[in-house]
Amino acid sequence: MIEMRRKCDVLVVGAGPGGSTVARYASQAGADVLLIEKRQEVGSPVRCGEGISAEWIEKYDIHPDPSWTRNKVDGARVFSPNGTMFTVNAENAGDEVGYVIERDAFDRMLAERAVRAGAELKLKTAALGIVKKDGKVVGVKAECMGERFDIEAPIVVGADGYESQVGRWAGIDTTMDPKDVQSCLQYRMVGLELTGNFVDFYLGSKVVPGGYIWSFPKGKDEANVGIGLQVSMVKEPGDAKKYLDKFIAAHPNIAKGQTVEMVAGAVSVCAPIDRTVADGVMLVGDAARQIDPLTGGGIANSVKAGKVAGEVAAQAIEAKDYSAGFFQRYEKGWRAIFENKLYRDYMAKEKLLTLSDETLDKLVGALAEGQLTKVSTLSVLQAIKRKYPELVKEFESML
Amino acid sequence: MKVEATKCMHCGACVGTCPENAIFLYEVALTFNDDCTKCGTCVKTCPVGAISMDDD
Numbered sequence: 252m253i254e255m256r257r258k259c260d261v262l263v264v265g266a267g268p269g270g271s272t273v274a275r276y277a278s279q280a281g282a283d284v285l286l287i288e289k290r291q292e293v294g295s296p297v298r299c300g301e302g303i304s305a306e307w308i309e310k311y312d313i314h315p316d317p318s319w320t321r322n323k324v325d326g327a328r329v330f331s332p333n334g335t336m337f338t339v340n341a342e343n344a345g346d347e348v349g350y351v352i353e354r355d356a357f358d359r360m361l362a363e364r365a366v367r368a369g370a371e372l373k374l375k376t377a378a379l380g381i382v383k384k385d386g387k388v389v390g391v392k393a394e395c396m397g398e399r400f401d402i403e404a405p406i407v408v409g410a411d412g413y414e415s416q417v418g419r420w421a422g423i424d425t426t427m428d429p430k431d432v433q434s435c436l437q438y439r440m441v442g443l444e445l446t447g448n449f450v451d452f453y454l455g456s457k458v459v460p461g462g463y464i465w466s467f468p469k470g471k472d473e474a475n476v477g478i479g480l481q482v483s484m485v486k487e488p489g490d491a492k493k494y495l496d497k498f499i500a501a502h503p504n505i506a507k508g509q510t511v512e513m514v515a516g517a518v519s520v521c522a523p524i525d526r527t528v529a530d531g532v533m534l535v536g537d538a539a540r541q542i543d544p545l546t547g548g549g550i551a552n553s554v555k556a557g558k559v560a561g562e563v564a565a566q567a568i569e570a571k572d573y574s575a576g577f578f579q580r581y582e583k584g585w586r587a588i589f590e591n592k593l594y595r596d597y598m599a600k601e602k603l604l605t606l607s608d609e610t611l612d613k614l615v616g617a618l619a620e621g622q623l624t625k626v627s628t629l630s631v632l633q634a635i636k637r638k639y640p641e642l643v644k645e646f647e648s649m650l
Numbered sequence: 651m652k653v654e655a656t657k658c659m660h661c662g663a664c665v666g667t668c669p670e671n672a673i674f675l676y677e678v679a680l681t682f683n684d685d686c687t688k689c690g691t692c693v694k695t696c697p698v699g700a701i702s703m704d705d706d
Binding site for chain 1: 691
């Protein structure tokens with residue numbers, strides 16, 4: 252094994268979609284980038300529902316490839332508590348809707364892109380703490396294969412996911428209220444009977460209080476069936492699993508299947524946090540709580556923020572300025588792209604949580620009468636605005 | 651706090667949600683440090699119910 256480098260321009264912690272994108276764009280712009288990943292394999296184990304929308308990817312020079320696009324879906328369906336279904340059928344409109352992906356292959360593809368752009372990737376290398384000098388972050392304490400050492404870097408990017416430590420070490424407040432956290436569990440099931448090639452969302456207080464159950468098809472008889480449950484609604488430990496098992500038992504077409512993989516995790520569904528930078532530090536993706544609070548989707552925002560962070564990191568190296576002031580370019584940059592959407596979807600989520608099962612039935616029923624062909628939270632919220640303007644009046648200006 | 655190793659899926663849900671940053675996940679080992687206030691947030695967050703209050 253080659254002796255590991257102990258010095259670089261930009262140290263990226265975590266080789267998920269956010270971290271690999273930072274590494275790719277910073278390397279392309281000429282920075283000397285080291286990307287460290289605590290796991291022995293990028294992308295594994297998967298912790299994701301694996302659904303992504305299609306409209307943003309080409310812009311980030313990502314081209315759908317069968318190695319990671321497992322299934323192209325026809326649209327989305329929402330099921331209300333009484334079983335009323337509302338379908339967004341984008342296939343009819345000829346639009347690209349989205350994919351259910353192989354997340355591990357997707358993450359590896361992005362890491363390979365970073366490496367080909369010139370970044371150095373080190374596996375089984377964990378960040379254990381931050382190194383400060385005169386109050387400024389100047390690197391991280393790392394461990395690789397039993398050996399502990401410091402890595403010097405004027406810029407540390409925390410792309411270390413939901414359980415992010417880099418932000419906390421740097422004094423950035425990333426803590427959340429339990430009502431803004433979803434406890435999640437998912438089964439990859441094989442042998443089930445799917446009723447269409449749609450990403451399905453099931454709502455209702457009996458299905459899951461303060462959350463939703465999803466079924467994302469990965470093939471003809473295969474789907475990711477999962478649950479997100481608001482932590483503040485948990486009464487007994489392990490409620491997420493209980494609600495999910497109960498839901499599957501009540502759906503014979505799903506219950507036919509066998510679980511071949513279990514995935515657990517948590518997702519932040521909070522309003523955008525105040526600060527994602529500090530002197531020498533930028534946070535990206537789940538670590539920066541950039542997940543969409545309505546859908547729980549995080550991949551697109553991580554890549555979008557990752558590109559900005561990568562470009563700003565390279566500019567900072569050029570300018571030899573690693574201050575929080577310089578990193579405002581990143582702070583403002585990612586907020587210009589999707590902060591409004593995060594706020595809007597946070598408001599929508601908060602509103603959704605107040606609706607009774609009866610109101611949800613009425614709402615989904617009304618939406619089912621319309622003809623929606625664009626799969627986006629905006630188009631759904633706009634349709635709600637047309638039918639029930641009072642439901643979205645707190646954030647109607649954003650629609 | 652008590653962790654049932656046979657239930658824990660090493661997902662890190664509790665780590666990211668802990669308000670005191672008192673939980674550490676190293677490979678498959680989940681440990682708590684002295685900053686833990688026994689607030690119980692991790693007990694609720696764990697999707698599979700692997701964590702319980704240790705009342706010994």
